[in-house]
Amino acid sequence: MPVPGRGDSNPYAIWVAEVMLQQTQVTTVWPYYKQWMLDYPTISQLAAAKQDQVLKSWEGLGYYSRARNLHRGAKFVMSTYAGSLPVSVSRLLKIPGIGPYTAAAIASIAFAEVVPLMDGNVLRVFTRLTRLKSNISLSKTRRDISAELTRLIPTNHPAAFNQGFMDLGRVICTPRNPGCGQCPLSLICLARQTGDMEDYPVKPRRKNIPHYNIVVGLIRRGEKILIQRRPENGLLGGLWEFPGGKIEEGESGDNALLREIKEETGLDVSLDQEIGTIQHAYTHFKITLSAWFCDWIEGEAQTHAASENRWVLMNELKDFAFPRANLKILELLSQ
Template identity: 40%
Template structure:
C-alpha cells in the first residue's frame, strides 16, 4: 500500500476537528496558516474564531484599518504576520477581484506567503498537487526515510521536498498534506514519537533502524542575545509620553514607553537620562521601579525595567515619533509586547502606584 493511501485512510478516521477545516475557503485557510506559523493550534483556535466573527471574508479584512487588525492579532505576537496578511489580502482584492489566485507563481508573490503557506492554500482549497512542508513534515520524512543530514540544510530540504512530491496523493493532495500535519502534531512528535500507534510504522525506515528518537538531526541554534533595557514612564495628568516604533523591523509601528538599551558595563541611570533627553526632549529623573519583565524574540531576549520618571516638560524634537497620549486612548493602541504588560499593570494597579509616589 502506498504511503498516501495509508495516510488518507488514517486521516479519515483520526483527523483533528479544527475550526478552519469546516470549509475550503482559501481566505480562511490562509488566515489559519499564518496564525499557526509561530503559535500552537490550541491557542490559534480561539483567535481564529474571533477573527472570523470580525473579518468573515477576504474583502472585510481588506477594508479594515491596520490598527484594528493589529488589535485582533494582539497576543499572537510576531505582528509583521498580521501586517503582511493585510497587505496580501488587499493585493488580492485589488489585483484578483477578491479571489485568491490558483497558481503557485501568483500565490507566493503575495505579501507574507511563503512556500509552505502557498502549498497549504493551493492543495486544500484548490486540490492542487503542491506539498506543504513545514517543520512537522521535515521531521516525519526524515524519520520515514532515515535521513541523517542536518534538517535545516538546503540539500536535505530539497531531498525531502522531492520525496513528498513523489508521495503526494494525486486525487486528494489537500487531505494528504493535512494528514501529514496531523501525524507530525499528534503521533510523530518531537523527542519521543508514538510509533506503536503510527499508521506508517511498517513503512518507517527510522523506526526499523531504531533511530527514530535521534532524528531529525539539527544543528544547534544560537540562543537569543540578552538585551537589557530601561524604559521611562513619564506622566503629565492623564497624558503619558509614548513612542511609536519605526515602520520596519522588530515590532514595527507598535507603541511603547520610551526605552533605552543599556550595555553591561554602562551606568544605567546616566545613560538612560542622556539618551532619553536626546530622543524625547525631556529631562528626567528615574524614581521608583514600577514593573520588570522579560520578553523573548527569536534572536533577542529583552530584560526590561520600567521606571516611574519625573521631570519638567521639554519640547519634543521635530520629526520624532514621540507623543503625549491620553491614557483613555491606550485601548486603541497596539502596544509592543512587554509594553502592553506595563500598560495593563498600570491600569490594574493605578491606585497603589499613585499612593506610593
C-alpha cells in the first residue's frame, strides 16, 4: 500500500501525512488523511478552523496533541510565514509542533534539502547494512547515523534517496523475515552476509506495560448527560470524556466511581445499570474501562480536574471529540 504524502511535492500535504503517520499504521491513516485534505485543503483553511472541529476530524486517530499542534502550527505559518511553509529545516523547526523528523521530511521531499530522514524503517535498514551494535535509542547513535546518511545522500536527489530508504525498510527489510532475496542492497549488506539480520537494530529491552482499571459514569440529569473536557496540556488534552478515574487497590468499582465523580465534579449521584467493559491500549499503559449509567442527585458540576463541563443530549454526543476508549463505550451503547 502506498504511503500518504509520498510522491507529493505539496509541503503542506507532506506535513499532514508525516504527522498522522507518527506511531500510526498506514492503513489507519489513509481515510483520515484523505478526509483531512478535503476538509482543510490549505494551511489557511486549517488555521481558520475551530479547535473543536479539528479535534473532531482527528477523533479515533489517537495522540491528539498532534492535531492541536498541527492547528497551532498552521496559525503560526499564517502569522509568521504569510501562509507558506519555509524551505529549510532550521526555519521549519520554528513552527510549533514540527520536530526534527517532520522538518526533514518537508525540507527534503518538498524542497530538496540534503538532510536525512530517520524513521524506524531507515534505522533498521542502516543498522543491518552496517551491523551496527549501538543502541539506537541513544542520541549519540542517532547523531552518528545521521552524519553517515548525510554523507551518502546524493545532493541532486535527496527526496528519492530518503523515500527509497524508508520504502526499502517498510516493504522488504521488514522487522521479521526480511526479503533479502529481493533487496537491491543485499550484496553490500553485512547482516545478510552473516545471517543475523533480525538482531538489528539493537534497542533497550521493553519494560512491562502497566495496566489500570478505570471506571466512568454517564451521569443523567433529566434528558442530559454530563461530559467534561480534559485540560489542554496533557494526555488527550482538549478531548471530551465521561467523569471517572482509576479504581484504587482494594477498592470496588462502584465505590471508585462514586468517589471519582465526587472528586472530579462535586456531584452526588446514584449508580444505575452497568453499560459494559472495554479494553484499550495506549503506548505506555493499558486500561480496562467499565462504564455505568448514574443518576444525578444533587450539586452543580464543578471543573476540578477538567477545563469545561457540558450537559448534553445523548444524540449530541456525536458532535464532540472523544478519546477512542470513550468511543468504544458509545459503541457498546449503540449495540
